[in-house]
Amino acid sequence: MSEPARHSGLGAYGRPGRPGSPADGRRPGRRTARRLAAALGAALALFTAAPAVALPAGGSVPEADGGVSAESPVVMTIDTVSPQVAAPNGTVTITGHVTNGGKSVLKGAHAAVRKPWSGKPLQQRSELSRVTSRTTPIGQDGVELDSPQYALPELGPGQSQPYTLGVAVNDLQLSGDGVYELAVDAWGATAENQRDRALGIARTFLTYNANPGDAQPTRIATLWPLVHGPVLAAQTTSDNDQTVSVLRNDSLATDFAPGGRLYELVDTGSKLSGLTWVIDPDLLDAAFAMTKPYRVQKPNTEESGKPAKDDNTVPGTGTAAATAWLDKLRAAVAKSGNQVVSLPYADPDVASIAHNGSDLTGMSTALNKAATAGRLTVEGRLAVDTRSDVAWPYQGYLDQQIAGITQQAGSSLVLVNGTSMPEPDTLNHTPTAVRPIGNGQSAVVADDTVSALFDTDLNTPQAQTQATQRFLAETYAITHEQPQNQRGLLVMPPRELTANTAKVLANALQTAAGKWVEPVKLDVLAQAAPDPGATTAVPAATDYPAQARASELPAADLSGTDKIQNDLDTLMQVLTLPQRVRGPFSAAMVRSLSTEWRTQAPDGSTYRKGVAQYLKELTDAVKVPPKSVVTLAGNTGQLQVSVRNDLTQTVTNLKLVLTSHQPNRLRVGKEEELVIPAAQSVTVRFQAEARNNGPVLMTAQLWTTGPNSRPYGEAKDFRVEVTSVTNGVLYVFAGGVVLLLLAALRFVRQRKRRAGQPHEDGDQPIGDTGAGGAPAPDEDPDKDAAEAPSEDPSEDPSEGADGDPAGDGPARTPRDSSADGRDRAASDEKVGP
Numbered sequence: 001m002s003e004p005a006r007h008s009g010l011g012a013y014g015r016p017g018r019p020g021s022p023a024d025g026r027r028p029g030r031r032t033a034r035r036l037a038a039a040l041g042a043a044l045a046l047f048t049a050a051p052a053v054a055l056p057a058g059g060s061v062p063e064a065d066g067g068v069s070a071e072s073p074v075v076m077t078i079d080t081v082s083p084q085v086a087a088p089n090g091t092v093t094i095t096g097h098v099t100n101g102g103k104s105v106l107k108g109a110h111a112a113v114r115k116p117w118s119g120k121p122l123q124q125r126s127e128l129s130r131v132t133s134r135t136t137p138i139g140q141d142g143v144e145l146d147s148p149q150y151a152l153p154e155l156g157p158g159q160s161q162p163y164t165l166g167v168a169v170n171d172l173q174l175s176g177d178g179v180y181e182l183a184v185d186a187w188g189a190t191a192e193n194q195r196d197r198a199l200g201i202a203r204t205f206l207t208y209n210a211n212p213g214d215a216q217p218t219r220i221a222t223l224w225p226l227v228h229g230p231v232l233a234a235q236t237t238s239d240n241d242q243t244v245s246v247l248r249n250d251s252l253a254t255d256f257a258p259g260g261r262l263y264e265l266v267d268t269g270s271k272l273s274g275l276t277w278v279i280d281p282d283l284l285d286a287a288f289a290m291t292k293p294y295r296v297q298k299p300n301t302e303e304s305g306k307p308a309k310d311d312n313t314v315p316g317t318g319t320a321a322a323t324a325w326l327d328k329l330r331a332a333v334a335k336s337g338n339q340v341v342s343l344p345y346a347d348p349d350v351a352s353i354a355h356n357g358s359d360l361t362g363m364s365t366a367l368n369k370a371a372t373a374g375r376l377t378v379e380g381r382l383a384v385d386t387r388s389d390v391a392w393p394y395q396g397y398l399d400q401q402i403a404g405i406t407q408q409a410g411s412s413l414v415l416v417n418g419t420s421m422p423e424p425d426t427l428n429h430t431p432t433a434v435r436p437i438g439n440g441q442s443a444v445v446a447d448d449t450v451s452a453l454f455d456t457d458l459n460t461p462q463a464q465t466q467a468t469q470r471f472l473a474e475t476y477a478i479t480h481e482q483p484q485n486q487r488g489l490l491v492m493p494p495r496e497l498t499a500n501t502a503k504v505l506a507n508a509l510q511t512a513a514g515k516w517v518e519p520v521k522l523d524v525l526a527q528a529a530p531d532p533g534a535t536t537a538v539p540a541a542t543d544y545p546a547q548a549r550a551s552e553l554p555a556a557d558l559s560g561t562d563k564i565q566n567d568l569d570t571l572m573q574v575l576t577l578p579q580r581v582r583g584p585f586s587a588a589m590v591r592s593l594s595t596e597w598r599t600q601a602p603d604g605s606t607y608r609k610g611v612a613q614y615l616k617e618l619t620d621a622v623k624v625p626p627k628s629v630v631t632l633a634g635n636t637g638q639l640q641v642s643v644r645n646d647l648t649q650t651v652t653n654l655k656l657v658l659t660s661h662q663p664n665r666l667r668v669g670k671e672e673e674l675v676i677p678a679a680q681s682v683t684v685r686f687q688a689e690a691r692n693n694g695p696v697l698m699t700a701q702l703w704t705t706g707p708n709s710r711p712y713g714e715a716k717d718f719r720v721e722v723t724s725v726t727n728g729v730l731y732v733f734a735g736g737v738v739l740l741l742l743a744a745l746r747f748v749r750q751r752k753r754r755a756g757q758p759h760e761d762g763d764q765p766i767g768d769t770g771a772g773g774a775p776a777p778d779e780d781p782d783k784d785a786a787e788a789p790s791e792d793p794s795e796d797p798s799e800g801a802d803g804d805p806a807g808d809g810p811a812r813t814p815r816d817s818s819a820d821g822r823d824r825a826a827s828d829e830k831v832g833p
Contacts, residue, residue: 070193072136073102074186074200076111079461081182084468084511086208090169096202096462098152098186099160109188109199111150111163114142115171121178121208125430125449125477128205128470131181137198141183145171152186174208178480179473182206204466205473209515215483217518218475221433221444221525222491222509223415224269224502226262226329227280227347228252229596229603234588234611235308237295245289246308248607250296252286253318256325263325264499268506270332274519276339277332278392281377282346282591288381290322303606305613326381333384339521342378342386344370347495348593349553350409351393354401355541357558362565367409370590387523389413394595396420396446396492397548399541407439413526414441415492418448419545421535429481431531433490437538444525445534446492450474454491454505457498464504471508479516488525495595551598557608561592564612570712571619573704574651585615619713621646622676624656624700627718632666632690634724639668639686641700645676652676653705654712658686661697666690666720668698673705690722 068075077096086092094113100106117140122128134141150163165184174180185201233246255262262283269275295313306312333340348370357363375388391406396417406414414437421443423431430447437443453467478489493505513519530536568585572578588611597604622645630639641658645651657671669687676682690696698720702712 068101068200069136070102072198072200073100073104073190074106074109075099075101076184076186076200076202077462078182078184078202078204078465080465081204081206081469084207084472085515086169086172086174086206088169088210091166092169092172092182092206093164093166094182094184095162095164096184097160097162098155098200100155100157101200102190103157104190104192105157106152106155106186106199107189107191107194108196109152109155109186111152111165111184111186112144112146113148113165113167113172114144114183114185114201115173116180116182117142119173119175121174121176121180122205122473122477123178125474125481128179128473128477129449131203131205132470134203137185137201141185141201141203142181144185144187147171152188169208172206177208177210177213179476180206180208182469204469206469207472207476209476212515213483215479215516216486217516218479219486219488219518219520219524219528220274220475220491220509221276221488221520221522222272222274222505223278223493223522224265224272224275225278225493225495225497226265226283227278227343227495227596228255228262228283228286229600230282230286230346230591230594230607232282232286232289232587232591233297233302233308234584234614236584237308237313239293245292245294246313247286247289247294247296247316248302250316250318252290253316253321256287256290256318256321260321261499263321263328265497265502266325266329266332268499268502270328270335272506272509272519273335273337274521276341276522278341278343278390279378279382280343280345280347281374281381282587282594284326284377284381285587287322287326290316290318291326293319302610303613305610305615305617307614307617330382330384333382337519337521339523340378340382340384340386341390341522342374342388343390343392344388344409344590345373345377345587346370346591346593347595348590349394349595349598350391350406351397351402351544351548352553353558353593354399354405355544355549355552356555357553357562358401358405360558360562362562363558364405364408366561366565366590366593367405369586371410373587373590390415390522392495394551394598395494395548397545398443399539399544401541402544403437403439403441403538407441412441413522414443415490416443416445417492418446418451420539420543421445421537422448423535424533427533429485430478430487430489431534432488432528433525434488434528435530435534435536437536442526442530443538444490444522446490447474447478450489451492454493454497454501456501458501458504459498464500467501467504468508468511471505472512475512476516487531488520488528490522490525496599551601553593553597553604557605558593560608560612561589564589564592564608564615567612567615567619570704570710571615573706573708573710574622574653574712575647575649576652577649580649581618585611618647622651622654622702623713624702624716625681626716627700629719629721630698631721631723632688635691636687636689639688639698639720641684641686642681643674643676643684643702644681646679648678650675650677655703655705656684657701657703659699659701661699665692665694666696666698666722671703688720693722693724696720696722 076098078094079096080094082093083090098109098111122131145167148165148167150165152161152163155161163184172180181203182205183201183203186199187196188199189196190199228251231247231249231252233248235246237244237246252262254260257263269277294316295308296316297308298312298314301312332338344367348367350367353363353367371388375386378384378386378388389411390413391409391411392415393402393406396415398414398416398420403414421435433444433446434442435445450471453471456463458464458467475489478487491505493501509517509519564585568582568589572582575581592604592608592611594604597607623643625642625644627641632639639658641656643654643656652675654676655671655673658668660666660668667689672684672686674682674684696719697717699715699717701715703709704712
């Protein structure tokens with residue numbers, strides 16, 4: 001063991017470290033950590049995920065000590081600190097691991113606690129950041145205590161050894177209340193370098209609170225999110241005449257059970273007061289659906305959009321777990337001092353909509369409906385009052401476009417990430433969280449450094465200890481920056497808050513509560529007076545983080561969702577029981593916009609395709625069956641077209657329009673309105689009139705009726721073969737031609753007789769009626785007998801009464817005057833669905 005005398009001077013602790021740069025957002029030592037992990041192999045796997053230095057300001061926990069080198073080859077960790085807040089005359093016990101990350105054997109090494117440098121507390125939050133930026137042992141980490149020390153055995157490369165050190169608080173020689181660096185180092189030599197030196201170091205913080213004094217506690221509102229990727233499908237099925245919900249998968253059965261993420265979040269949150277529960281109403285609907293018998297789609301069947309049946313679904317398994325979870329949640333949110341914020345139904349991604357879908361007419365309507373549905377769902381499922389005018393953009397990033405669309409959707413409060421609205425350098429304290437941002441909106445801005453402590457899964461003891469000790473240090477420093485100026489702080493964990501991280505956050509809040517922290521609900525922060533020096537400017541859209549923009553829902557997906565709404569509106573117009581479809585599909589459309597698809601892009605794409613396909617299946621259930629050729633034998637007759645309804649309810653407000661592509665050859669009567677009972681077909685008959693033999697292309701199209709008439713379903717083309725225009729009609733056509741020729745001949749003869757004679761009216765043009773009253777040559781004296789057929793293909797074939805075409809066509813012969821004395825109806829080649 002090294003001699004104590006060697007540890008008395010600051011210069012003995014090696015060369016200065018390489019300070020990190022927390023401002024650049026990079027995690028110190030990540031590259032070194034990867035090299036170390038490769039060298040250590042499986043034996044060191046536990047430690048590659050655990051940092052050996054304290055958390056950099058505003059960043060996540062590093063994976064390993066960035067200072068591992070030939071000079072400093074040891075990876076140190078601090079796994080526990082007990083108690084987490086030091087008390088006078090007490091003892092602080094520290095446990096951790098020492099790992100040889102070098103290539104040479106450690107010899108004569110020991111672990112020891114360092115006494116804080118100068119014994120003075122760290123006064124500013126910037127000082128905390130500087131401590132966490134260090135990567136190698138330096139003198140400012142303090143002086144190693146002679147006792148206690150933990151003697152380490154020889155450790156070969158990759159070998160690890162746990163340690164436990166209990167140090168008296170008095171031996172740390174703390175000068176008063178405040179936050180101190182707490183460091184543990186390994187001192188010794190290696191086989192290739194026999195010089196005693198500091199081989200590695202681990203740092204954290206120790207808060208000393210002997211005399212609380214009269215400082216105003218910082219009010220902390222903590223968001224407690226309960227969200228999950230959408231699982232309810234648009235389809236339902238039936239069992240003994242009971243509607244049965246269908247889920248995309250059964251993942252919630254695990255999440256709701258003890259040990260599952262959502263179970264642990266509710267269980268942990270139920271032990272806290274002053275929480276702000278942020279809940280996706282769609283999750284509550286899914287849980288409620290699971291309290292009854294439900295079915296789950298089989299893998300790889302969701303995208304097909306086929307109706308749910310026994311052959312493509314299986315029974316769900318989470319009924320008991322969902323029932324117990326809902327009961328537990330109702331009790332937790334009912335606790336005094338808590339608040340419930342309902343997100344818009346299914347938590348639509350307002351940032352994606354603002355950037356890629358603001359020009360889509362249905363988006364604003366969808367957001368407004370989602371907010372109303374969200375409030376009603378949460379209040380109905382949990383029997384509590386809720387606040388529904390709160391917007392939470394993805395990860396709290398805000399810009400002017402996002403602020404605008406949330407304001408249009410009725411959100412008066414926006415939860416904002418501190419990196420979006422950083423404080424000015426001139427501000428020498430942490431401002432309160434709330435600040436006005438214009439247009440009647442306020443932002444509640446989360447503290448970036450504190451919130452970042454909980455943005456990953458804290459699944460190792462070392463990561464949990466580092467986050468807890470840093471939280472205590474940061475909140476203590478905030479409270480004592482201006483002890484009489486009470487501030488409000490927002491802690492914003494991620495939507496996908498893990499069970500491990502939730503427990504760490506809860507422990508940190510409970511440790512500080514009643515000392516220098518006061519947990520409060522969100523409304524308390526929102527109603528506080530804003531700090532006049534805080535930032536209120538909302539950044540431009542160009543300042544939105546590129547990484548967050550890269551995960552947005554693209555414009556094509558948003559357009560597809562908007563089309564779902566349009567197609568749903570069309571279907572609603574024809575259903576006699578629209579409530580059976582409106583609710584499930586309206587909810588499914590909003591689920592297509594869920595923020596959760598940011599991290600589950602393939603699932604989101606599959607979900608949207610499945611919803612669109614299922615809606616198409618329902619729409620196509622009312623259709624004109626395919627036809628190929630219909631024969632019309634004669635100049636007049638009826639064309640018969642079938643319409644099939646395969647839905648389980650009657651449809652109405654529909655009409656069938658039959659259009660001829662050559663109305664000068666074949667014309668049909670006006671459209672017919674329809675009422676089609678469930679699972680039945682009707683046949684519509686159109687009066688038709690042909691003028692020529694041969695094929696004519698026809699189009700059958702269903703339309704909705706009413707003021708907003710629109711096409712329904714796909715148009716169907718078929719061919720009409722006109723096989724025999726009757727002789728009578730041909731005679732009329734021929735007679736018309738003869739009459740025209742006779743009139744022309746008469747005109748020529750009259751001109752010859754009047755040749756050279758002056759006209760009684762010299763201003764009357766030639767060809768007008770003369771003195772003798774003879775008709776002008778362009779007047780048809782036999783007009784009542786026949787008219788020239790119209791050759792204008794643009795004439796509307798649907799006009800006329802009782803199925804007779806309108807317009808200037810040839811005079812019709814009576815129906816019994818055709819060559820064979822009868823009209824023959826066209827045959828209808830019906831094809832069932």
